[in-house]
Amino acid sequence: MIKKLTRELLEQIKEKAERSRGDILAMTYLAASGHPGGSLSSIDIYTVLYNVVNMDKDKVIVSHGHTSPGVYSALARSGMFDPLAPIKGFRRVGSVFEGHVEPSVPGVTWGTGNLGQGLSVAAGHAIAARLKGIDVDCFVVMGDGEQQKGQISEARRFIKKYSLNNITVIIDDNRLQISGDRDKVMPQNLHAEYENAGFKVLEIDGHNHEEIYNAIKTATEDSQSPYAIIAHTIMGKGVSFMEGKATYHGRALKNDEMIQALKEVKLEWPIEELKALREKPVGEEFNWKGWDYPEVKQGEPRTYGKDILTDNRSAFGTALVDVAKANKDIAFAVFDCDLASSVKTGTYSTEFPDRFFEAGISEHNTAAMAGAASTQQVVSIFADFGMFGIDETYNQQRLNAINRAHLKLVCTHLGVDVGEDGKTHQCIDYLGLMRNLQGFKVVIPIDPNETDLATRWALSSPGNCL
Amino acid sequence: MIKKLTRELLEQIKEKAERSRGDILAMTYLAASGHPGGSLSSIDIYTVLYNVVNMDKDKVIVSHGHTSPGVYSALARSGMFDPLAPIKGFRRVGSVFEGHVEPSVPGVTWGTGNLGQGLSVAAGHAIAARLKGIDVDCFVVMGDGEQQKGQISEARRFIKKYSLNNITVIIDDNRLQISGDRDKVMPQNLHAEYENAGFKVLEIDGHNHEEIYNAIKTATEDSQSPYAIIAHTIMGKGVSFMEGKATYHGRALKNDEMIQALKEVKLEWPIEELKALREKPVGEEFNWKGWDYPEVKQGEPRTYGKDILTDNRSAFGTALVDVAKANKDIAFAVFDCDLASSVKTGTYSTEFPDRFFEAGISEHNTAAMAGAASTQQVVSIFADFGMFGIDETYNQQRLNAINRAHLKLVCTHLGVDVGEDGKTHQCIDYLGLMRNLQGFKVVIPIDPNETDLATRWALSSPGNCL
Structure with missing residues (x-):
């Protein structure tokens, strides 16, 4: 009004x-x-x-x-x-x-x-x-x-x-x-x-x-x-x-x-x-501290034994659901660009349909939108393949860094390991690109156990994070 | 037909x-x-x-x-x-x-x-x-x-x-x-x-x-x-x-x-x-040599004496016109995203209005289009600010690299020197980004004389080049 x-x-x-x-x-x-x-x-x-x-x-x-x-x-x-x-x-x-x-x-x-x-x-x-x-x-x-x-x-x-x-x-x-x-x-x-x-x-x-x-x-x-x-x-x-x-x-x-x-x-x-x-010196006119971030509980970490066959992306999907469940009073938003089944946000989308946003094949809008949402005390997650979440939307992530957002960018399909999909799908530059961006923390877990911990840590910590 | x-x-x-x-x-x-x-x-x-x-x-x-x-x-x-x-x-x-x-x-x-x-x-x-x-x-x-x-x-x-x-x-x-x-x-x-x-x-x-x-x-x-x-x-x-x-x-x-x-x-x-x-080994099925590039004459280099007040972007604009004039039988295409006056392709656009393409504020399309044109024996130039030609369209340049295009990407306004325009306009990551891209040559001339030579060299050489 x-x-x-x-x-x-x-x-x-x-x-x-x-x-x-x-x-x-x-x-x-x-x-x-x-x-x-x-x-x-x-x-x-x-x-x-x-x-x-x-x-x-x-x-x-x-x-x-x-x-x-x-x-x-x-x-x-x-x-x-x-x-x-x-x-x-x-x-x-x-x-x-x-x-x-x-x-x-x-x-x-x-x-x-x-x-x-x-x-x-x-x-x-x-x-x-x-x-x-x-x-x-x-x-x-x-x-x-x-x-x-x-x-x-x-x-x-x-x-x-x-x-x-x-x-x-x-x-x-x-x-x-x-x-x-x-x-x-x-x-x-x-x-x-x-x-x-x-x-x-x-x-x-x-x-x-x-x-x-x-x-x-x-x-x-x-x-x-x-x-x-x-x-x-x-x-x-x-x-x-x-x-x-x-x-x-x-x-x-x-x-x-x-x-x-x-x-x-x-x-x-x-x-x-x-x-x-204008001859006088200028200094910090305002003392902006950045956007608030909610207090997110990490929930109970999971341990995957050596006899459990799973992968990092599945461990991420599971930890995401755990943390969202442990923080029902906090606004969560997961944004997808038609790859939920591959980046394993599917279970989350079923559990929290009102907190899951399917944007279709429109990465630029999604990266910027998810970044903006993260400045409003929302735990905002954009999960995508590296070639889209990093390469295609590099500049939107750069703007998220400049705007000191708290975006949780989760990228699967990094490096040459994606192999058979071919060159366009091989995001080999992810580390170099993201390390350009001030304040963007980069965590690369090596197995499902590390992924579980990394997911819980990232969701509960302020700042942009890949 | x-x-x-x-x-x-x-x-x-x-x-x-x-x-x-x-x-x-x-x-x-x-x-x-x-x-x-x-x-x-x-x-x-x-x-x-x-x-x-x-x-x-x-x-x-x-x-x-x-x-x-x-x-x-x-x-x-x-x-x-x-x-x-x-x-x-x-x-x-x-x-x-x-x-x-x-x-x-x-x-x-x-x-x-x-x-x-x-x-x-x-x-x-x-x-x-x-x-x-x-x-x-x-x-x-x-x-x-x-x-x-x-x-x-x-x-x-x-x-x-x-x-x-x-x-x-x-x-x-x-x-x-x-x-x-x-x-x-x-x-x-x-x-x-x-x-x-x-x-x-x-x-x-x-x-x-x-x-x-x-x-x-x-x-x-x-x-x-x-x-x-x-x-x-x-x-x-x-x-x-x-x-x-x-x-x-x-x-x-x-x-x-x-x-x-x-x-x-x-x-x-x-x-x-x-x-x-499929048990048998695979090798080079076809021996693709890449796209042909025309034989471009460099024209006569210019020397800017120490008493001539000019800048790199103007030297680029002048050399571009020189080379285009020296090669009227070869197709040239200069693509602009509403910054011709800043990146100094204005004179070229007046001299060669049919070989100049104003795309407005639409960098993604332009970067891909200019790359594709360069595979067809066209000397294709995309001139823009670094934040647009590199940061915003990084993935389109990556695809130009993967497709072994011959794009001549000319970026001004690189680094922190752009200063007062603010953070969004400071393309501080240009070198790191472009060095990720296989075959993309990067030339950073330090003064108008180097710019003149670099422009003539780039336009007459195959391959993607910043």
């Missing part, structure tokens, strides 16, 4: 959005880099969202992370932190205000920058909320260009299959990307694509605060369907010479341009004062 | 398909592993295709590589090689007849096994044919389950954008995947998805040879649109107790099942004789 839009709140939103436009120009101008164009086209959406959503419960996921100046400013102006903090720290070494949004910043749910990730992250949050039995609205703000990523079609199908109707997508449809007109870069009918995927679609003026609010309200009040709100916006909105120009996607204003722009957009503080602020 | 279907050819196809059913059972039974179910559902499609397509010119791409027994047998029965060869070698160490199709086998265009790749590969072949000015029909046989992969939606959009109307998709729609009923695993309306993406869609009985032929004929004769032929098939078709059973997706028949099956499907040779054949 979003907040009621009083006349007073509407006025506040209008004023905050105006101030944020100044912040965006200041941040990018002073950093001499960054993405002002998309920030200005998204800022009215961000300002409405952050001021009407219950930020202590609901989730706002920013998928086009390069609009970070807009996100940082709108979050600050909604009361999350001092608006001067991102102006001071934006894109400086040692500051959390990186060029692409980062979860160390209060209010940021997931660090993006790689496009096409946000909808999968929302699916993970929606699954987590369902498992925990809490009512959470998930909003995803996305760019229009990133709709070209195939992962989004995987996420849409999953969301529809599992009726994750608390998800609302808001597309900042400024119709421009780096290479120019979106329709020329890659023709795509967004309205039809979302509608065909089972979303209800609304089209609005993305700079009209009331329209944005009403669309969000409609979407959150309808529990029968996920929504996609296509917000028609203008790249660079608010600065006449920037409007509708792709060149300002990823370029800050130069001196003379800034002087010109400041005739149309007012800064709250003199630019010289802000410049001086 | 496919061959004319005479009554005689139709009879031959019928007989060959029957024999192939026996081959499939023999291969998987004797190897005691493999995927008989999908092979039996696809075999009528393969048999028609390989017998009516001009295999010396047109391309047949198998996307669901696990149906290899069907592919190997149908290729053999079409006259490509001895039908006993795959029965002898299937899934044995040292044989080219791996569990998933492999380009060392004559007639195999691309090694798959990772699903969702075939349509991108077809796009690469279609681009290559267009650049070389030759008339090539590209057929892609895909599974129905793999349609869940997002990469396919990227490929469809690219195919439509560039009117690659010589592409015909044939979907082996047996409605079953490992986890059972496709509609339960992940609901998806294939007909609507392809139609909405701008394909013409035909639905046929995938076991009726005449219907298969007629659909292919319709598709190849219509140059106005790409086609998707949804072939309704039955998993395990031809063996009554296997029909419609997901369990036979990836499991060979046991002894008693084989005895039962042989009452319905005849083998050409006694099973004991085939068993004895």
Whole structure:
């Protein structure tokens, strides 16, 4: 349930959005880099969202992370932190205000920058909320260009299959990307694509605060369907010479341009004062400790005697069921990409059908979704062959590492031992790949007894783990 | 133009398909592993295709590589090689007849096994044919389950954008995947998805040879649109107790099942004789030398003096234009994912607009497509940021390595130097990742002069290269 839009709140939103436009120009101008164009086209959406959503419960996921100046400013102006903090720290070494949004910043749910990730992250949050039995609205703000990523079609199908109707997508449809007109870069009918995927679609003026609010309200009040709100916006909105120009996607204003722009957009503080602020050192602005992880009981370890013929994957499947049974009060989620019978999560799926999610052959969405779910006090397990869970989704695992998730990635079929399946199935690079990822612990048990212990340890320990 | 279907050819196809059913059972039974179910559902499609397509010119791409027994047998029965060869070698160490199709086998265009790749590969072949000015029909046989992969939606959009109307998709729609009923695993309306993406869609009985032929004929004769032929098939078709059973997706028949099956499907040779054949050693069945690469002239190297202010990416862009100009008789293709202005392929795109392909934000499709194009005597360049060209598409590059492509992957924005863009944009793992890939040469020039030489060398040398 979003907040009621009083006349007073509407006025506040209008004023905050105006101030944020100044912040965006200041941040990018002073950093001499960054993405002002998309920030200005998204800022009215961000300002409405952050001021009407219950930020202590609901989730706002920013998928086009390069609009970070807009996100940082709108979050600050909604009361999350001092608006001067991102102006001071934006894109400086040692500051959390990186060029692409980062979860160390209060209010940021997931660090993006790689496009096409946000909808999968929302699916993970929606699954987590369902498992925990809490009512959470998930909003995803996305760019229009990133709709070209195939992962989004995987996420849409999953969301529809599992009726994750608390998800609302808001597309900042400024119709421009780096290479120019979106329709020329890659023709795509967004309205039809979302509608065909089972979303209800609304089209609005993305700079009209009331329209944005009403669309969000409609979407959150309808529990029968996920929504996609296509917000028609203008790249660079608010600065006449920037409007509708792709060149300002990823370029800050130069001196003379800034002087010109400041005739149309007012800064709250003199630019010289802000410049001086950026001479001061930056440090740990916020002391983010990472996502909480539940206290998971390991259960009683099993010992497989030498006369018991079993294998590692079966021992994993058995230990998984044991631990899930020993922790019925904790939310568990096992994600599968059509290989449950091979990776031995089948017994678990029978015992806990509501805590098992079959995503089909859609590894990218699943890896990102499972990672996001793991940040919400859910014991989240993605079990797959190495070639899919590591090779195919390496970058999604990299993003899970960057976002300090607690994903339990369980991969079978590693190395040349898979033999006869052939080269494509031989994931010979698993160790090298995973060791690149900061904080991703890698455990390779040698027999079913080690597998049993490793499974119990991994499920009960925070952090990403293979 | 496919061959004319005479009554005689139709009879031959019928007989060959029957024999192939026996081959499939023999291969998987004797190897005691493999995927008989999908092979039996696809075999009528393969048999028609390989017998009516001009295999010396047109391309047949198998996307669901696990149906290899069907592919190997149908290729053999079409006259490509001895039908006993795959029965002898299937899934044995040292044989080219791996569990998933492999380009060392004559007639195999691309090694798959990772699903969702075939349509991108077809796009690469279609681009290559267009650049070389030759008339090539590209057929892609895909599974129905793999349609869940997002990469396919990227490929469809690219195919439509560039009117690659010589592409015909044939979907082996047996409605079953490992986890059972496709509609339960992940609901998806294939007909609507392809139609909405701008394909013409035909639905046929995938076991009726005449219907298969007629659909292919319709598709190849219509140059106005790409086609998707949804072939309704039955998993395990031809063996009554296997029909419609997901369990036979990836499991060979046991002894008693084989005895039962042989009452319905005849083998050409006694099973004991085939068993004895598999006792004999396997070696290099075919002596595949890899894909040809054109003779590319390097042009005149440039020297940047110490007073010239430029950077590596600009030197790459300039050298690329130089080499393309020096080799106008050779097909060049530069693929971009909405970063041409950053990776400096902009000048090239202006000079050679017909040899520049803007794919938008769809890296997975682009990496696979560019790799496939490079196997067709095309100098194929994919230029991107490291986080996309390496991290996000690591597995597509791995498949390019496995398929011994000649891709020239040019990545900028490597390492922590990208700094202010933040962690997601810092591709710090590029060296470790690429060094995993057999035959992928890695060159890291330190300045514009080295970049100039490296670019000229890479473009004129066969093999994958970063």
